[in-house]
Amino acid sequence: MAEVIVKNVSKIYPGDVKAVDNITLEIRDREFMVLVGPSGCGKSTTLRMIAGLEEISEGEILIGDRVVNNVPPKDRDIAMVFQNYALYPHMTVFDNMAFGLKLRKFKKAEIQRRVEEAARILGLEPYLDRRPKNLSGGQRQRVAVGRAIVRKPKAFLFDEPLSNLDAKMRVQMRTEISKLHSQLETTMIYVTHDQTEAMTMGDRICVMKDGHIQQIDTPLNLYDNPTNLFVAGFIGMPPMNFFHGIVQSKDKKLYFKEENGFEVSLPKRWNASIESYIDKAVIFGIRPEDIIWQSDAVGENAIEAKVEVIEPMGAETYLYLNTNHHNFIARVDAHNPYKVGEKAHLKLCLEKAHLFDPATEKTIT
Amino acid sequence: MFKRTMRCNRGLRLLILHMTLALIATTLALPFVWMLFTSLKRLDEVGLESWLPEVFQWHNYADVFAMKGILFGRWYWNAIYVATWVTFLQVFTSSLAAFSFARLKWRGRDTVFLLYLATMMLPGLVMMIPNYQIMINLGLVDTLSGLILPCAFSAFGTFLMRQFMLSIPQSLDEAAEIDGASKWTLFWNVILPLSRPALVTLTIFTFIGNYNSMFWPLVMMKTPARYTLPIGLMAFESSRGQQTNLLMAAVAMSVIPMILLFVFMQKQLVKGIMLGGVKG
Numbered sequence: 020m021a022e023v024i025v026k027n028v029s030k031i032y033p034g035d036v037k038a039v040d041n042i043t044l045e046i047r048d049r050e051f052m053v054l055v056g057p058s059g060c061g062k063s064t065t066l067r068m069i070a071g072l073e074e075i076s077e078g079e080i081l082i083g084d085r086v087v088n089n090v091p092p093k094d095r096d097i098a099m100v101f102q103n104y105a106l107y108p109h110m111t112v113f114d115n116m117a118f119g120l121k122l123r124k125f126k127k128a129e130i131q132r133r134v135e136e137a138a139r140i141l142g143l144e145p146y147l148d149r150r151p152k153n154l155s156g157g158q159r160q161r162v163a164v165g166r167a168i169v170r171k172p173k174a175f176l177f178d179e180p181l182s183n184l185d186a187k188m189r190v191q192m193r194t195e196i197s198k199l200h201s202q203l204e205t206t207m208i209y210v211t212h213d214q215t216e217a218m219t220m221g222d223r224i225c226v227m228k229d230g231h232i233q234q235i236d237t238p239l240n241l242y243d244n245p246t247n248l249f250v251a252g253f254i255g256m257p258p259m260n261f262f263h264g265i266v267q268s269k270d271k272k273l274y275f276k277e278e279n280g281f282e283v284s285l286p287k288r289w290n291a292s293i294e295s296y297i298d299k300a301v302i303f304g305i306r307p308e309d310i311i312w313q314s315d316a317v318g319e320n321a322i323e324a325k326v327e328v329i330e331p332m333g334a335e336t337y338l339y340l341n342t343n344h345h346n347f348i349a350r351v352d353a354h355n356p357y358k359v360g361e362k363a364h365l366k367l368c369l370e371k372a373h374l375f376d377p378a379t380e381k382t383i384t
Numbered sequence: 385m386f387k388r389t390m391r392c393n394r395g396l397r398l399l400i401l402h403m404t405l406a407l408i409a410t411t412l413a414l415p416f417v418w419m420l421f422t423s424l425k426r427l428d429e430v431g432l433e434s435w436l437p438e439v440f441q442w443h444n445y446a447d448v449f450a451m452k453g454i455l456f457g458r459w460y461w462n463a464i465y466v467a468t469w470v471t472f473l474q475v476f477t478s479s480l481a482a483f484s485f486a487r488l489k490w491r492g493r494d495t496v497f498l499l500y501l502a503t504m505m506l507p508g509l510v511m512m513i514p515n516y517q518i519m520i521n522l523g524l525v526d527t528l529s530g531l532i533l534p535c536a537f538s539a540f541g542t543f544l545m546r547q548f549m550l551s552i553p554q555s556l557d558e559a560a561e562i563d564g565a566s567k568w569t570l571f572w573n574v575i576l577p578l579s580r581p582a583l584v585t586l587t588i589f590t591f592i593g594n595y596n597s598m599f600w601p602l603v604m605m606k607t608p609a610r611y612t613l614p615i616g617l618m619a620f621e622s623s624r625g626q627q628t629n630l631l632m633a634a635v636a637m638s639v640i641p642m643i644l645l646f647v648f649m650q651k652q653l654v655k656g657i658m659l660g661g662v663k664g
Contacts, residue, residue: 072558093564105559109577118573119563166563 028078053221098167423632459616478541548582
């Protein structure tokens with residue numbers, strides 16, 4: 020168990036391509052940190068630098084109290100689980116898990132004990148004599164996790180470990196890895212492009228884009244208080260709706276006026292932050308669940324839109340709406356009889372809405 | 385109606401295909417059958433219209449070993465000894481080189497590989513004189529080691545193994561590296577066992593190629609006791625006139641190792657050739 024500190028680290032590939040640009044990240048002891056972002060954001064490169072599989076171009080990485088920049092992967096006391104499992108196909112499950120211990124010259128009895136213990140934790144006991152090809156995807160991933168557990172490393176690194184599994188198995192493994200984290204009480208660093216995985220598993224989440232860290236925070240804080248447009252749009256499914264418009268002042272009240280469209284009055288507590296934006300362009304962001312279907316919605320903060328597509332999810336329904344100028348999504352009660360083409364009366368809950376500066380993309384409120 | 389026509393067409397196509405294949409197989413098998421029957425004839429029956437011998441002369445096979453000036457047993461052993469050593473060395477050096485070209489990163493790697501590959505463009509005969517010169521310098525002319533050493537390395541083998549090794553996921557190297565494996569452990573415990581289909585293919589190709597090799601042993605060998613089978617078989621024609629029936633018996637016996645190789649490794653060979661064909 021150890022904290023992992025990434026200090027001003029960059030990764031520059033030949034041709035001056037910066038995959039990771041001067042990032043600083045502190046992962047606390049026993050923390051489950053998720054690195055999330057779209058493809059090419061540098062999350063896997065960061066993880067691979069922590070593992071020692073990629074050289075660090077600038078900065079330093081500490082595991083425990085030790086700078087590991089020039090320490091080979093095997094001496095960093097970490098274990099890694101790969102997206103494609105990376106199990107040795109010609110070895111049995113037992114041998115796959117024992118390989119690292121054998122190379123480290125552990126005694127036979129100790130290897131046996133550790134592998135059996137890991138197999139028990141992961142429910143792999145009946146499969147110890149099988150080869151990976153005779154296992155399902157979920158079982159293979161468990162073996163990969165088992166191979167990491169037996170070493171009892173200071174930190175576990177996961178590189179998109181659930182991407183190759185089907186949806187059901189992914190949900191199951193997600194909870195298993197979370198359980199494992201509370202059971203083992205070890206530092207875990209987990210890379211994914213799936214924001215649902217990030218939200219459900221991480222103690223904290225680090226959102227990355229184009230080699231830069233956008234925000235590091237707890238899942239709920241990220242969701243409620245995104246620092247910029249990218250984080251607001253990336254975290255949450257369906258994503259936050261964005262409307263371009265301007266801030267207007269009328270009768271000492273501030274309004275958001277969408278380009279040629281609806282107008283909503285903004286909460287008073289925002290006044291101080293948005294005064295400088297009066298008559299200037301802003302982006303208004305509101306999450307689908309903060310748009311409420313209300314047949315008698317009239318007056319301020321009520322808008323009308325046409326229902327274009329209905330997606331019943333069971334517990335809730337996603338409505339794809341159009342205001343003549345703009346498409347957006349609302350997450351509404353599943354049991355109302357919605358009809359495609361009908362006019363929807365909607366109420367916007369502005370308490371949880373956000374305004375963003377279109378130039379800097381930073382959150383204003 | 386439509387379905388029935390389809391079935392008929394398919395049946396007809398299969399029939400034509402099978403007949404063509406049978407014809408090709410027969411054409412290929414005929415010389416072999418002729419060889420077997422001739423090996424069981426008396427010498428005066430050889431070349432007659434009838435393929436079958438009047439009486440099967442099984443003792444021809446024993447006679448091959450008893451012929452004066454013909455050291456058949458010795459040559460047989462030499463051929464197997466040389467082919468086995470060459471195969472072992474070539475497979476080993478090719479795998480090592482392929483591992484370096486496919487899995488290790490070093491400056492100029494791909495250029496060196498291309499240069500190495502370019503040696504495949506040179507006909508074997510061009511290499512014969514420099515190779516012979518080197519063997520003279522090493523004092524290995526007219527020795528079995530002189531037959532083995534120049535064949536211990538192969539650009540083709542390296543190419544075949546490299547292409548196969550490239551298809552093994554890179555993440556296995558990384559997993560092994562984190563597990564604590566050295567480069568040698570990675571090669572020996574992970575990459576080599578996974579390259580089995582390519583290893584088998586190369587083993588068969590090398591063994592057969594070397595077992596049948598005639599020109600290099602002909603250049604190198606002077607002492608009859610050190611001949612391998614291909615040059616030894618020539619002695620049937622030169623030393624005591626033409627003893628075709630005994631020659632055929634000797635040839636029939638000499639193909640046994642290759643037939644055994646095919647029988648035992650057929651499946652792996654086909655897999656290996658297909659892998660090379662698809663992924664190479």
